[in-house]
Amino acid sequence: DPVKIAVEGLERFKKENCDLIIIDTSGRHKQEAALFEEMRQVSEATRPDLVIFVMDSSIGQAAFDQAQAFKQSVAVGAVIITKMDGHAKGGGALSAVAATKSPVIFIGTGEHMDEFEVFDVKPFVSRLLGMGDWSGFMDKIHEVVPMDQQPELLQKLSEGNFTLRIMYEQFQNILKMGPIGQVFSMLPGFSAELMPKGQEKESQAKIKRYMTMMDSMTNEELDSSNPKLFNESRIMRIARGSGRQVREVMDMLEEYKRLAKIWSKMKGL
Numbered sequence: 001d002p003v004k005i006a007v008e009g010l011e012r013f014k015k016e017n018c019d020l021i022i023i024d025t026s027g028r029h030k031q032e033a034a035l036f037e038e039m040r041q042v043s044e045a046t047r048p049d050l051v052i053f054v055m056d057s058s059i060g061q062a063a064f065d066q067a068q069a070f071k072q073s074v075a076v077g078a079v080i081i082t083k084m085d086g087h088a089k090g091g092g093a094l095s096a097v098a099a100t101k102s103p104v105i106f107i108g109t110g111e112h113m114d115e116f117e118v119f120d121v122k123p124f125v126s127r128l129l130g131m132g133d134w135s136g137f138m139d140k141i142h143e144v145v146p147m148d149q150q151p152e153l154l155q156k157l158s159e160g161n162f163t164l165r166i167m168y169e170q171f172q173n174i175l176k177m178g179p180i181g182q183v184f185s186m187l188p189g190f191s192a193e194l195m196p197k198g199q200e201k202e203s204q205a206k207i208k209r210y211m212t213m214m215d216s217m218t219n220e221e222l223d224s225s226n227p228k229l230f231n232e233s234r235i236m237r238i239a240r241g242s243g244r245q246v247r248e249v250m251d252m253l254e255e256y257k258r259l260a261k262i263w264s265k266m267k268g269l
Contacts, residue, residue, distance in 0.1 A: 043074040067099035076100040082108040162263035165222040216241030
């Protein structure tokens with residue numbers, strides 16, 4: 001009997017002077033009336049200070065009906081959104097807030113503790129609108145980029161001048177960052193094209209191929225921010241030196257131009 005277990009557990013932990021007691025009920029669908037009645041009984045018997053609706057973001061716009069069903073059964077006071085590593089699904093979070101009239105307090109972007117974060121409205125909405133989470137990206141730079149490299153990188157960011165050498169250096173840092181998708185999702189255009197969801201291994205391999213091509217470039221080429229520098233003979237030389245096709249070198253240069261456009265938006269940050 002879930003209600004009996006919840007009440008007995010609550011009494012035990014109160015006696016042990018626990019200052020935070022979490023009663024976690026099993027997941028349920030809005031059509032499962034018996035489970036909702038069970039949840040209502042648990043809530044009535046334990047009288048919690050706060051009822052939190054935990055929502056799987058992958059259900060998308062169905063979140064409104066699901067959240068509303070919860071709100072009708074118990075007094076939902078806050079919302080937690082899980083599986084937010086795919087930010088295109090974030091619209092469901094807004095539906096849950098509208099249905100429960102309760103704030104989102106945490107979001108989960110992965111399976112580990114460091115991927116459970118306090119909900120911050122501005123970066124969330126920015127990512128939802130495709131504008132990127134600039135502050136989150138800056139925090140990640142401070143967290144991952146070695147201290148001695150940070151002043152130079154932040155100077156480059158503020159100037160908004162993006163060279164192939166900077167792209168190479170950031171690819172190196174990105175490969176060290178652990179869950180690569182989490183970092184890319186903070187910037188507009190990165191996750192959707194360079195790092196499609198579910199293709200992390202392929203994307204890492206692509207980045208390594210790009211770096212191999214850049215290893216065949218001269219210092220002049222790496223430090224230039226002018227794509228017009230790369231004429232046909234230079235592209236052919238880079239392809240031969242890296243053992244790649246000319247088309248692949250051209251694809252890499254196109255990627256550079258796209259990322260340079262995004263980088264330029266960080267000017268003055």
